[in-house]
Amino acid sequence: MQDRNKYTDIKHFLADNSFQLWVCSNDDQYYWEEWTLENSSRAKLVEEARLWLLAMKVPSSNLSSDKIQNALEATWNKIEIKEKNQNKINKPIIKLWGQKWVNRVAAVVLISLLTGFLYNYTNSDNNNSLVYNKLIDDNNEGLVEQTNNSNKPQTITLSDGSSVLLQPKSKLSYPKIFVGNERKVYLSGEGFFEISKNPKKPFFVYANEIVTKVVGTSFKIKAYADQPNVEVVVRTGKVKVLSNQQITNKKDNLIVLLPNQALRFIRKSATFNKITDITQDKVLINSTSNIEQLGFEFSDIPVTQIFKTIEQAYLVNIDFPKAKLKDCYLTTSLSDQPLPEKLKIICKSLxxxxxxxxxxxxxxxxxxxCN
Known part of the structure; x- marks a missing residue:
């Protein structure tokens, strides 16, 4: 968010996402009303900018690109008609070319700004990018952000040994080293988490509107900013989920999820829907990834087959000396371990x-x- 104290023109307010949300959605999480009262000298600018946005009569959702274009064209036509009518009035007219030029430029600027705003507001991640970015800004741990712009998942290993399988079009922010008595990461998109156990240092995943708290377990969070719902699906262990507002207000209304349970946060109504059996939910079943389906309990299994299972689950490539390991078999349980820990156990066993x-x-x- 820009420094609003430097705003001296209407266009500055129109270009501010938080101002747009305040006017069009009554979302005042950035305290615009309070700021306006404290800066009474700019109240007129704020009001003029607010009226510009409201004049467009912007619906809150479900706008097609055609409707947006029609609304913009209608606004332009109104400006043209008003100018023609003014020129027909038989009154002294101050012929300042600059005045008309200013009006046209203002209209063009407004239309450009609103086109971008409406597109982002109705079709993409505008609201939830603000949530994600606000969470990042509030953190002072010196975060590293990794974005998956490829077409396949990427594996991220955290400093505590936890691993995250980050899906395409997703991003994760995390500290290089976890300090203090908590481990916090921030997700926008989809990731499968396998958390290293540390009861003294709980792990928190902030995914836009929701927070997931764990000690050591494996689970998936799907929090794409342009989708109507946020989902948490537990594979092993236990997780606790609450909203950002609850954790900010220090409320303890946690929803506990066990293996094969899920939680769906419905953005439109800001409500939680707990799913006690994911096999009964077609949406969850159809979106299950390899890592959620494959088992990691091995009893006298060739190590080459174990490596193949890991490759399928994490979509990684494992290069190993096939001739030296072709007669090696292992009996081990890797179900509740992050990827680095799985590899350590296999290497130690060999x-x-x-x-x-x-x-x-x-x-x-x-x-x-092998031995």
């Missing part, structure tokens, strides 16, 4: 100084064979 290196979605296993 012995012979087996180790791994991981660079993004590429994993290299170094081994002389």
């Amino acid at each position: 012995g012979n100084n087996t180790s791994y290196e991981m660079n993004g979605n590429q994993i290299i296993i170094i081994s002389n064979g």
Whole structure:
């Protein structure tokens, strides 16, 4: 958000997303009403900018691009008609070319600004990007943001050993090193989380409107800004979910989710819908990824098959000495472990100084064979 104290023209207010939300949605999370009262000298500018937006009669949702274009053309036509009528009035006219030019420029600027605003407001992540960005701005841990602009998931390993499978068109912000008595990350989009256990240091995922609190478990959060719902699906362990407003107001209205349970936050009504059996929800079943379907309980299974399962689940490539490991079998449970921990357990079980290196979605296993 820009420094509103520097606003000296209507166009400054019209270009401010938080001002648009306040006027069009009555969303005053950035305290515009309070600021206006404290800055009475700019109250006239604020009111003029507010009237410009309201004059468009912008609906709150479900606007097609054709309707937007028609509304803009109608506004332009009104400006043209008003100018023609003024020229027909038999009164002394001050012929200032600059005045008409200013009106036209103002109209063009307004239409450009509103076109961008309406498109973002009705078709994309305008509201929830504000939530995500506000959460990032309020954090003082020096966050790193990773955006997945590719067409396949990316694996992110956090400093505590936790791992996140970040889906395309998603972004995650997290500290290089977790400090203090909490671990906090921020998600916009979709990610599958496998959290390293640490009861003394709970893990929080802030995903736009909701907060998910865990100690050590695996779960999926789907919080795309341009979709009507936010979903949390638990694979193993237990999670607690609440809204951002609840955690800000220090309310303890937590919703507890167990394995194979889910929670759907419906943005339009700002309500929670708990799903006690995800197999009965067609939307959740159809959106299940490989990592949620595959099992990680292995009993006397070739290690080559275990590596193949990990590749399918995380969409990574594992390079290992096939000849040296072809006769190696393992019995192990990897169901509730982040990806780095899975690899550590496998390497330790194989012995012979087996180790791994991981660079993004590429994993290299170094081994002389199994014990």
